[in-house]
Amino acid sequence: MVAVLPSTGSTSGVVGQRKSRTGYFLLLPGMTWLAIFFAIPFVTLFLTSLQAPVAGQSGQYVPAFQISNYSDALVEYWPQFLRSFVYAGIATGLALLIAYPLAYFIAFKAGRWRALMLVLVIAPSFASFLLRTYAWKTILADEGFITSFFNYLHLLPDDRILNTGIAVIAGLTYNFLPFMILPLYAALEKIDPRLLEASNDLYASAFTTFRKVTWPLSLPGVVAGTLLTFIPATGDYINSELLGSTQDRMIGNVIQTNFIEFRDYPTASALSFVLMASILVLVFTYIRRAGTEDLV
Amino acid sequence: MRWIRRNLLGVVAVAVLVYLFIPIAVVAVLSFNKPEGKYNTSWNTFSLDGWKNICGVPGVCDSFMISIRIGLVSTLIATILGTMIAFALVRYRFRGRSSTNLLIFLPMTTPEVVMGASLLALFLNLRFPLGEITIVIAHIMFTISFVVVTVKARLQGMDPRLEEAARDLYAGPRAAFRYVTLPLVAPGIAGAALLGFSLSFDDFIISFFNAGTVVTFPIYIWGAAQRGIPVQVNALATLVFVIALLIVLISQFVGSRRRKALENDISKNPVNIDALLPKS
Numbered sequence: 001m002v003a004v005l006p007s008t009g010s011t012s013g014v015v016g017q018r019k020s021r022t023g024y025f026l027l028l029p030g031m032t033w034l035a036i037f038f039a040i041p042f043v044t045l046f047l048t049s050l051q052a053p054v055a056g057q058s059g060q061y062v063p064a065f066q067i068s069n070y071s072d073a074l075v076e077y078w079p080q081f082l083r084s085f086v087y088a089g090i091a092t093g094l095a096l097l098i099a100y101p102l103a104y105f106i107a108f109k110a111g112r113w114r115a116l117m118l119v120l121v122i123a124p125s126f127a128s129f130l131l132r133t134y135a136w137k138t139i140l141a142d143e144g145f146i147t148s149f150f151n152y153l154h155l156l157p158d159d160r161i162l163n164t165g166i167a168v169i170a171g172l173t174y175n176f177l178p179f180m181i182l183p184l185y186a187a188l189e190k191i192d193p194r195l196l197e198a199s200n201d202l203y204a205s206a207f208t209t210f211r212k213v214t215w216p217l218s219l220p221g222v223v224a225g226t227l228l229t230f231i232p233a234t235g236d237y238i239n240s241e242l243l244g245s246t247q248d249r250m251i252g253n254v255i256q257t258n259f260i261e262f263r264d265y266p267t268a269s270a271l272s273f274v275l276m277a278s279i280l281v282l283v284f285t286y287i288r289r290a291g292t293e294d295l296v
Numbered sequence: 297m298r299w300i301r302r303n304l305l306g307v308v309a310v311a312v313l314v315y316l317f318i319p320i321a322v323v324a325v326l327s328f329n330k331p332e333g334k335y336n337t338s339w340n341t342f343s344l345d346g347w348k349n350i351c352g353v354p355g356v357c358d359s360f361m362i363s364i365r366i367g368l369v370s371t372l373i374a375t376i377l378g379t380m381i382a383f384a385l386v387r388y389r390f391r392g393r394s395s396t397n398l399l400i401f402l403p404m405t406t407p408e409v410v411m412g413a414s415l416l417a418l419f420l421n422l423r424f425p426l427g428e429i430t431i432v433i434a435h436i437m438f439t440i441s442f443v444v445v446t447v448k449a450r451l452q453g454m455d456p457r458l459e460e461a462a463r464d465l466y467a468g469p470r471a472a473f474r475y476v477t478l479p480l481v482a483p484g485i486a487g488a489a490l491l492g493f494s495l496s497f498d499d500f501i502i503s504f505f506n507a508g509t510v511v512t513f514p515i516y517i518w519g520a521a522q523r524g525i526p527v528q529v530n531a532l533a534t535l536v537f538v539i540a541l542l543i544v545l546i547s548q549f550v551g552s553r554r555r556k557a558l559e560n561d562i563s564k565n566p567v568n569i570d571a572l573l574p575k576s
Contacts, residue, residue: 023388030377041414105309126540135319235407
């Protein structure tokens, strides 16, 4: 997860860059792997999404050009699509609120604790994702402390958290938080603290300094963190399956059941393709702002 | 009260860190539980069953070993391929840089469910049998990018003049690579391998799509979640977490000690490296 930290500056034209065939030789095996097992599968996914069923044989499909697979899939599953974007959107907003103070503290105030705190941000991912998600079942249980507290305040519409959308959003927020913290930290850490002092010297209040100096300078981190949280959260189906009810299913659940249980490959492929297309639109808007070199 | 107001930011920061560890504490505590029914979700009575007989439930340790094996093989290959790409990106000029960058960036931002589904679509259309090999192929595919980014960051932070100095002192390209470049990049490669292994070991979604009948550790947990997760799984996961945390903390500690020793060394014997290098 360290990897999601945006790199510093551009490399093109840096001292020590050579032009020779060795460069291509170094790229070839890895990029071939990515081409065959990442890029080409999108072509097969697209072709599969247009296939037509063989009459009388379930799970058997022939190449075709059934555009109706898309409209049928979207008509049937648009609520799950919408729900995915809403849940992921809320979780991303909450993650930003939770992550920002921690990232700010690590960047400006942590001093010699900085390295340790960064390790502690990454450390939770050493424990199984599934078990950590499952643990929220215990934390948010009906008779548990948190549910009782919110019930005491009469804040819960269904008098419970587990098996509702709230639990799914809570799980998503928790699970993808490090993806928000690390890019935020990377952006904040690059800010010269003297800029904040200067703003302070010029009689800006702490709030104005934040609004006019810190926040705008941290925007690259905010954009990167939002994307890196929102994208995996949209496609996730573990939180919905373990913490939600059948009313809270997201698009990932639909793709998974259609692909693996119903063997309805065309519908599942069409849904995956639409999901990917909507996400690519997001990513390309971002690339237009930041350039590719800063992303990798 | 005033103390809290003055240190509000620090209090919030620590609270967020604690929040990150709450579910892990739950997993660890429940590994010492003797569940009342089949679901190990609430505390009943203390028991060491999960720890004393850690392989006691059929399938737990088998799936654990399968995940270790898949993790080691895919990490080895992904680390080699990713390191090569990182070197090419930092040290060489070539055509198609932006599309290369894009192909490395996209796997990190594609939802796992889409990668899993599309790879399965490829294997189904090719009638390629699903099993450990297809899981390894998938894991290499999605870890390469993370390796590239990690090693690249390390390479970019390295002074290229160190290698030039080695070459000026009549080291051949191989010797310069072996004795200067590699030792300097090694921590980055090690970090990338550790990251790759943890990604592979913990992956569920992509593996589930491409596993066929193979049961990895996360796939075992997923299946067990429906009928009750045995305490042994909590014990194993806690063990993995503690070991991984120790590895990272120790390497951090050793790294900072070494850096301090080096700084001491330089401050005692001041050498101006810039003065020794030819002006370019």
